[in-house]
Amino acid sequence: MGNKPARSSGTRLGRVVGGACLLVAAALALAGLWFRGQLQPLPAGDEFYFRVETPKGLREAMYELSSRGVVRNANVWFRYGQAVNAPRTIGEGTYEIRPGMSPKELYKALTVPVRRMVRIPETNWASRTGRLLEQQGVCTAEEYAAAIREPIRYQDKVGFRLPEGGTLEGYLYPDTYDLPPLLGAEGVVLRQLRAFEDRVIRKKPLPDDLHRALIVASLIELEVARDDERPLVAGVIENRLRIGMRLQIDATVLYALDEWKNLSRKEIQDTDSPYNTYRYGGLPPGPICSPTAKSVDAALNPSEHDYLYYVALPDGSHLFSATYAEHLANIAKRKRALAAEEGGP
Structure with missing residues (x-):
């Protein structure tokens, strides 16, 4: 009979410990349910682009995306990401994201920047x-x-x-x-x-006046389609500049108008811009496009010839001439070529 109180005390202790364990288990179960609930995707929405200018940590990215309606709980999604080996750092780039993504879908999306x-x-x-x-x-x-x-x-x-x-x-x-x-x-x-x-x-010995070379090259770029004609047109430009003859290049007027189209004589005459090489002598004040290396090379190495004129044919090639009379004859050839292409007489 003297041992009965000890057994009663042990029973009570066991009950207390058991109850505590049940409470802890219940708390853990509730915490787990809450944690899983926080990992549930938010309602689906429209895709958007998420721009990362400089690499940032996963935690920072989760907080930003939480503010944009993608992540339910930034800290939970960050902790879960650590557990499943999500990327610790999001690299520079643009990422395609949409509300409604699961955590794993989001982590994967943040590893593949959009390429366009x-x-x-x-x-x-x-x-x-x-x-x-x-x-x-x-x-x-x-x-x-x-x-x-x-x-x-x-x-x-x-x-x-x-x-x-x-x-x-x-x-x-x-x-x-x-x-x-x-x-x-x-x-x-x-x-x-x-x-x-x-x-x-890095590939060309360039002149001291690079800007002038780029102006000439930009004119060539917009005037010429065939590589073999680039030095020829460069030569025409230099020949005209040498004798003080206006360049009369249509592309300079188009640049002034900021529109690519067929020009009328009135538009050429009425466009009062320093870029209009019909109205103003010399080169335009700056390049009219950013030229390719081929046009820069032609500007630096113009062909030596007597040509002052050229006329474009329907196939993109040009007829070159040294005199105005020859130029008029080439214009007539161009008209015949256009008529033939259109099925006319």
Whole structure:
């Protein structure tokens, strides 16, 4: 009988411990349910682009995406990401995200930046490129225009001398680039300047007056489709400049109008711009596009000849002449070629 109180005390202790264990188990179960609940995707929504300018940690990314309606609980999704070996760092890039993603879907999406190849044509001047970039969702045309008006912003990021004033027209190399959505204008400009440095600066002995060479090269770029004719047209430009003859290049008027179309005689006469080489002598004040390496090479190495005129044929080639009489004869040939192409007499 003396041992009965001890057994009663042990029973009570066991009950207390058992009860505590049940409470802990219940609490853990409730915590687990709550945790799993916090991992549930939010309601589905429209896809959007999530831009990361500089690498950031997973926790920071979860908090940003929580504010945008993708993540239910940023801390829970971060902790779960650690447990399932999600990327600790989100790299620079643009990511396609949508509300309604599960955690694992989101972690996977944050490892694959969107790639979008955008071709910037050789014949584009900067304002046309800006409109193209806006259509592709890379940046707005206004942002691009503002970015190229400040060459000094990029001087310490390239290994060649940029113009001190004006714009970067002429230095924005035309090519096909990986330009993800929301990249921003500065990212585009830097890619173009570095391509220009790689394709032009590093491969050619350049003159002291690089800007003049780029002006001539830009005229060639918009006037000539065939590579073998680039030096010939460069020679015509230099011959006209040498004798003080106006260049009378249609592309300069189109640049002034900021529109690519067939020009009327009235538009040529009425467009009062220093870029209009029908009205003003010499070279235009700046490049009218950013030329390719082939056009820069032609500008630096013009053919030596007596030609002062050229006429475009329907196939993209040109007829060259040294006298105005020969030029008129070539114009007649062009008209006959156009009539034949259209099925006329």
